Amino acid sequence: GSSEYSRAARTCRACSNVNPQLPPVFQEFTIRAVLGLGFLNASLQKQGWSSVAFSLFMLVLAVQWAILTDSFTEWLLSGKVPNKLTSMYPASMSAVTVLISAGMVLGKANLVQLTVMTLLEVTAIGIMRTVGSTFFQLDHHMDTMFFPIFAAYFGVIVARCLAKPLPKGAEKKTQMATRPSLFGMLGTLFLWIFWPSFNSAPLNLLDNKRTALLNTYFALAVSAVTATSVSALAHPHGKINLVHVHNAVLAGGVASSAPAYLISSPWIAMVLGLLAGLISIGGANVPFPHILANTYCCLYS
Template identity: 35%
Template structure:
């Protein structure tokens, strides 16, 4: 799948950047939305009805939850650098880091609250902590370097968290049973829905952007709104910003329309590319695993002897205690043997 996805992604990114020339510093459109709908296209073709009722091995363990939370922490800490990597150094980059931290903080707080509220026993779900806490980083992505207020970034984080949480609880089962879309990892919730919210927020921020708010830096943040070559206004702006390059002279409305075209085009290309990739993956000579072998690493990897033993938190702790008891017993036996020799 990766061999087919990467060329499609590269072609899509090239076309969008070269011809539509959009603002998408955090990759909400070109990364999150594309990857989401490409994956959904694949899973539509590879639909397995028997998996809708669950699978014995579709479970987590204490170890897997612990490792997943560690991964979440790494993503949380480094997400601001990801969102700000392609922005202009200076104010734009500072705004990107600040907005990302605010969005992530909002989604994290909301995730813990919603997780316990939506749980039948009122307890927090580790699956929510691992996924929904990151929603804010995606929802601020398209507008992360723009002059949105901290309050707007906070609201975007909350909206992304709510959409992601409700998607996991209600939308994913609906997609699986009604639309043949088995989204096993909830990609549509964490990347698709939040990517769409982010794109909408970016369009609104573009429409509200003006020279009164940004000053001459407007034409750096929105480089395609800069005056074209030969325009006297360009020479005036270059007195304030010497490295300012000529743009296309777009208005805010025109730039917003190009953003809409990029979202629609990305979804269409990703979905079609995913469908065609699914058709290739379904070819008989590729030997897809049976339903019984799904969610089983042993089919493709060498696994340790305790692979099937440590499958639940109780099993993991029993395994740890068993080793501890064995170690203590061995130490006692060695001590007794040593005393007898003396």
Template identity: 40%
Template sequence: MVPWLKNSLVSEQLGLRTLQTENVQKDLAIYPAFQDVSIMVVLGFAFLLAFLRRYGFSSAGFSLFLAALGVQWALIVNGFIFHFSDGQVKINLQSILAAIMSITAVLISAGAILGKANLMQLICMAVVEVAVFAGNRWIIVAVLGIKSHISLMHVHLFGTFFGSTVSWFLYNSSQHPKVEKERSKPASDVFAMLGTLFLWTFWPSFNSVLVENEEEKMVAIYNTYFAMATSAVAAFAFSKATSSDGTFHMAHIQNATLAGGVAIGFSVSIIQYPWIAMTLGLAAGAGSVLGFAFLQKRLKPALRIHDTCGVLYTFGLPSLIGGITRIILILIDSQEDLEGMGYLALIELGASCAIISLGLMAGFITGFLLTFEFWKAPPITKYFDDQAFWEFPHLAAGY
């Protein structure tokens, strides 16, 4: 064998062996939570987006594809930004977890344009979004000094504003009011509710898995559960209160029950009293339902943003509530040090503003790119319809 080739192969084997045996006990310890997060992303979002009556194949199938593609791309981008040393990208279970959590932004954005883009457009969106989010994380971690696991909690905020801006470019006035194919049916609503149940059950793992201090990790689990429980109760209560006939609205329950987990993520390990977590969950759940009930139908024609899944009220509004709450908690905890209090509050505010600003700018550029004709976007008549992408030998009209 050629000497240089032999040396190269030996180096690769040694490098691979190092990656396999480094921090094995630590990786094995977080593997159960790794499974929880994987179920959230793959099953939870796939089912949550499958509420449209004629778009179930694409909702679930494209979600799986974006998750699989996005994890690989996120590993590469995150690796070169956060885990590159000695000419190698270090890969362990924590880096894979960070990649999985990063692609949550892509799935949230996909929910905003659900049914209006083909797979190639979604791939373009995923490639840009993952790269920009990774760069954004580097800014708020390396420059602003935000903890790495907190930077990943901004994923909901980034995905919402990125997706909403892309949706603005894909807006068509004929989509207002709702077309028949944009509605759900009982069977599709059950699938979406199943996605909600997966997400609701495993969200404590999502918020706590990368918290390193064991005591803080347990606090994060407790707080997430308290916030999720109260947001679920608030979703039912406010859904009934906002209904003209006193019934529950399935879209409210599917989405607003998750708002507590989104909102609590920013301050999940610093809240020391359960009532604060429960109050935050209550506010997030109530705000989400009120957004669906009163803002969605008014903002659609006013802002020309067609948000198919209502991600602005499931993820965006609760994220804003959570970010504001974190700033308030920091101000309260640091009130004895006025100078330090103002500095920390400005850091947190700067991180949120950076996330929103870069999300809007990246979404603007991506949305503009997706309007080009070479993408062969589906026509308006094929929106929210699986038959534009999937084989239907029976050509059933009422599937």
């Protein structure tokens, strides 16, 4: 009787110490990962449904493996096993990084190769996080600065290792279709909506959370306007290219991820979003002389 009561009391105290904002934040992370990144990659003509299915599989596998590796690393360093609820955030961050890399190997990798890729990348991310927090005293918010960069280069390396001569007609797998492009735009919208909370989630102080939330929104808003406007100006008939929109609309959120809570004025975040959108559009081989000519015609016609 008394032992059961003591155990129940400890359980209640542990539950009361859980951050009440953790469940909504974790839910937003899951929606962002599955619906955002899953549907974003669904714009490929032959990889629509498999993109969503593989995203869900890699998400749950990456979260479980990240919790195991992070708990083992924490046990080696401090002799304590961290709280499983508080370890869900870095595990979700690792899963999002894996899904970013997976967008570069869809159509080239099978389920077994994606499994090996997930396990290796999550392990590498855990090592990077441990090195950053132990030797460079980086907090969890600074992880958002190098995780997308690491995901991009890791995906390129895996795609290069899996590169082989494609059979006849296989290039259609990387082409975009009209209806799947709508699903890809839906994924972009999910990412755009939840990116401010994604940048503000790891911060502890309420003022820092509010600042990061607002600055990320301003950067995203300006990058969205920039992407749409420049894409229309780059087309001879003023049409919007969804490839440009997919890439550049989210550029402001990526650029403002680490310094979001350090930006002191909204106009700085807006300039950051403008530059990020222009750089992202420029990476899509947009002819800027043609944009300038169309702008001149629109102003003086």
